[in-house]
Amino acid sequence: MLVLLIKEYGKRSLQFTSMNKLIIFTISILLSVAALSEEPSISNIDVYPFSDPQKEELFYSLIFELRCPKCQSSNLSGSNSPISNDLKREVYELVNEGKSAQQIEAHLIERYGNFIVYNPPIEPATLVLWYGPLFLLFLSLVIIFYIRRKK
Amino acid sequence: MNKIIDIAPLIIFVALILVLLTFLSEKEDQLESVLIDSTFPEFSIASLKDPKRNLSKKDISELPALINVWATWCIACRIEHPFLMDLKKNSVLKIYGLNYKDEREKALDLLKRDGDPYEFSIYDFDGRLAIDLGVYGAPETFFIDENGVIRERHVGVIDKRVWEEKFAIYLDE
Numbered sequence: 001m002l003v004l005l006i007k008e009y010g011k012r013s014l015q016f017t018s019m020n021k022l023i024i025f026t027i028s029i030l031l032s033v034a035a036l037s038e039e040p041s042i043s044n045i046d047v048y049p050f051s052d053p054q055k056e057e058l059f060y061s062l063i064f065e066l067r068c069p070k071c072q073s074s075n076l077s078g079s080n081s082p083i084s085n086d087l088k089r090e091v092y093e094l095v096n097e098g099k100s101a102q103q104i105e106a107h108l109i110e111r112y113g114n115f116i117v118y119n120p121p122i123e124p125a126t127l128v129l130w131y132g133p134l135f136l137l138f139l140s141l142v143i144i145f146y147i148r149r150k151k
Numbered sequence: 152m153n154k155i156i157d158i159a160p161l162i163i164f165v166a167l168i169l170v171l172l173t174f175l176s177e178k179e180d181q182l183e184s185v186l187i188d189s190t191f192p193e194f195s196i197a198s199l200k201d202p203k204r205n206l207s208k209k210d211i212s213e214l215p216a217l218i219n220v221w222a223t224w225c226i227a228c229r230i231e232h233p234f235l236m237d238l239k240k241n242s243v244l245k246i247y248g249l250n251y252k253d254e255r256e257k258a259l260d261l262l263k264r265d266g267d268p269y270e271f272s273i274y275d276f277d278g279r280l281a282i283d284l285g286v287y288g289a290p291e292t293f294f295i296d297e298n299g300v301i302r303e304r305h306v307g308v309i310d311k312r313v314w315e316e317k318f319a320i321y322l323d324e
Contacts, residue, residue: 069182069287070287070288082252082278083278083287083288086252086277086278086279086281086282087282089277090282109185110185110186111185111186111282111283111284111285112182112185112285112287113182113183113184113185113285114183115182115183136163136167139163140160143156143159143160146156147156147157150156
């Protein structure tokens with residue numbers, strides 16, 4: 001959609017004047033900053049001792065990828081809510097039992113549903129989520145193609 | 152045809168905004184209940200009233216039953232408390248409590264003061280059974296049928312309307 005807008009904008013002004021370039025540049029910067037701030041953060045400093053560095057790595061990657069069910073847009077590691085702390089303990093225990101990332105994610109999805117993971121499995125209910133953007137991109141390309149051919 | 156193509160981006164944009172608005176503005180931030188139709192999880196946790204008594208799934212013996220997640224720090228739980236007392240008085244259905252991440256003293260005081268609608272309360276201080284039930288807040292209420300299968304779950308205050316819409320139907324079966 002944005003591509004379309006920029007194209008249309010460029011077409012109307014016939015050429016990319018320096019003013020136009022500046023505007024497009026500013027928009028890009030704003031968008032990239034917005035994208036950066038969406039990154040989930042690590043702010044918690046609970047201590048989870050590990051004897052095995054591989055398990056430690058798995059633990060931290062999991063609590064980074066798993067979502068806090070109570071807070072709407074935070075991962076487990078970025079949240080200090082009681083439920084997040086309980087789930088971190090649960091993940092910690094499962095990691096120490098030697099469970100794999102897939103097993104732990106499945107364990108939590110069984111209880112909390114797909115909401116708990118940031119990359120839900122591809123299934124009928126999540127198709128729009130996974131392929132919706134691609135479909136929109138395809139649609140925009142088709143429309144751009146038609147408009148260009150007309151001219 | 153060309154005209155349609157010309158305004159297609161606008162139409163798609165408006166459609167997208169409408170779809171996002173409807174889905175994102177849903178007030179109830181409720182998660183899906185994946186545990187419906189699965190059996191109630193096993194547990195082994197102390198009783199609220201008697202720390203020495205260990206409770207397990209076998210102790211939830213009178214089925215069908217309600218499992219109500221509550222805590223003294225949960226304001227909404229106090230709102231539904233009178234309804235649960237009513238239910239205990241007027242329904243054959245037994246209610247079992249899951250006291251969630253609470254202080255024992257405070258919880259016992261509340262039951263003494265406002266009445267105890269529960270057959271017993273499980274003292275889930277660590278929230279372990281709560282995780283197995285996919286609980287993410289209080290109050291939450293589960294309905295278990297006579298085979299020990301979770302049939303219904305309600306997140307939030309349970310009142311007459313919720314009771315009739317979500318739970319009463321199972322008792323007529």
